[in-house]
Amino acid sequence: MFAHSQVLHSVEQDLKRHSGIPLAFLDVLGRLYDAPDGRLRMQELQQRSLFTHSGMTRLVDRVEAAGLLRREQVPGDRRGVSVVITPEGTKHYKEAIVRHRADVERAFASRLTPAQHEAVAKALWQFWHE
Amino acid sequence: MFAHSQVLHSVEQDLKRHSGIPLAFLDVLGRLYDAPDGRLRMQELQQRSLFTHSGMTRLVDRVEAAGLLRREQVPGDRRGVSVVITPEGTKHYKEAIVRHRADVERAFASRLTPAQHEAVAKALWQFWHE
């Protein structure tokens, strides 16, 4: 728990400083960036998110207000909403993620030996989506 | 991050269900329980926790409102506040921590081999207070 909170806090501060966005934004933008056409349903976004399973509506509100994504109607299902990353969002994401990877490397990965890195990954992997 | 959020959420729900207190309460009560006379300064309480000063003030407010601890003046330093665990708090803590250990065992420890357990502990230990 200490490791988690310390690393998280550290990289989040870094991210805000150099890219001006919180980690939750990067998470959302990353999911969209990796999706075909940079587009996902709200529901898919919720399922894949590392954070916020409950507050996705409002998180998307905030990212949208920052101009990094936009909502669109889903053709054929008037309940549904698509979320699409904007060119602005793509640009921000690409720049931010490079720096963020370096932050994680510095705050976390570089402090583990390769053997430790692998051991931790293997041990914790099983918790992924289950 | 997935492992952390999943395990944390799981054991917190368990704790609330069987003991009616959030994990943060257990953390504070544990530190007091382990301290000589069941007593610590606000500052000591804060130092090893993941909270800011103001966060701790409010957490202690809530635990105090639940009757599990009380504030006392520090003799010789009128700025200071001691926090003391109450008999009620001790009782709750002892009962809750036993079950909590079982929860953690079930949700986390039991899913790792002994070798993995040790490897993770060794790899993450260095983040403790540094």
Place this chain on the structure above:
DNA sequence: TGACAATATCTGTCTTGTCAACTACTGCTA
């Protein structure tokens, strides 16, 4: 086809934690 359960998302409201500013007190130093 009409009733009703299920799905997709949003909104209201409460809780919790952060930040910055504030009060009160202590102890150094000139």
Place this chain on the structure above:
DNA sequence: TAGCAGTAGTTGACAAGACAGATATTGTCA
């Protein structure tokens, strides 16, 4: 011993997440 920097803890304003319930739409089945 007066001034002042440092320490201890609290408070107000605010941001974000949790939870429950609302709203609109779709699909199923008698």
